[in-house]
Amino acid sequence: MITIKEYVAPESLEEAYEILMSGKTNLILGGFGFIKMGSRAVNKAIDLCNLSLDYITETEDEILIGAETSLRALEINDIIRNYCGGVISQGVSNIVGVQFRNMAKVGASVFSRYGFSDLLPSLLVLDAKVRLYKGGLMNLDDFLERDFEKDILVEVILPKKKGMAVYDCIRKSTGDFPIINGAIFKGENGQYRIAIGSRPQRAKLAIKAAKALENGDDIEAVVEIIPEELHFGTNIRGSKEYREDMSKALLSRMYGKVGV
């Protein structure tokens, strides 16, 4: 059970950050979906709703996604749907149901670095960056490697890459947590990026496997690199060995879909 002593909706990022840092049990609400499932006593729950962070816009080189954008918006927004084969929309469309996706926020989903995230693999293969209020701009893969540190994720930035990307997953039923998921990007210049998530740890790039594809290695050989390169583990949804085997099937399937 979660208890909240005070709800605050600051008018600026600076104010939000100050409140966040002013108490150990102060937190950013995000969509409240996963916070609600936990058990803790929150002093101040900070809602970023007044900070105009609900947007998806594009410049010549980038797509900018505000932290308060809902996962449903990612699913149906035309800019995102038309970007690299709509890989981001594909990924998030598997998360629970429309009602949940209307509430869940991009910022919370990325900042929390959930292992089961259906958003992170797609963002990773697309070279996403995150902008943190204090931490500044950094590559998503660097951010995912870091330890948790209190900050506010302001926006996710996608470089406008030319190519095609595909998301796929293995799960027992639609809307359930994935047993394993992943994404692959194939650039027009022959570049590959592969990310595997729900290992059950947070998503990670498979750099050696991607390089092997770029070198023209056969996919049957490349899939064998995944369990060597990435660490897999066991949880209630699947064993380490099962995930290792399924990672090969997943990559093979995604490779077939992204266009050989």
Added chain:
Amino acid sequence: MNMTLTINNKKVTLDIKPDEVLLDTLRANGYLSVQRGCDTSSCGLCAIWVNDEVVLSCTYLTVRAANKNVTTLEGVQKEAKEFADFLADEGADQCGYCAPGFIMTVLAMAKELNNPSEEEIYHYLNGNLCRCTGYKGQIRAIKKYLEFKNN
């Protein structure tokens, strides 16, 4: 803390707790169509609309609905009855416990999607669980309802 919101087109001021969710607020104020199911954002039984977007009231903090329009099944009686007749005709409404959240989601879908395919209907309703039916009757009812609405 005091807050003002609109429930089914009626402006109300309520005294709520900061950690209160809409499911509890609505039920405490007599909107008993809103059902408590899983309480973990999984089953869709508690679905309502906030500013015309379908959300889960078990996970929506009431304070976040300040100055917004909240709609429950009681606020869409005419449309709900219209669709419920199609459910009844197809034998798709057995215990009825999931029906309010299910109907709120179907009505939201009817407003949002233009002529959805069967696959799109299933996808939109992923978040609504029913343990009595096999969903086939519900899909038949939705298709017939949408056909009726389009004509």
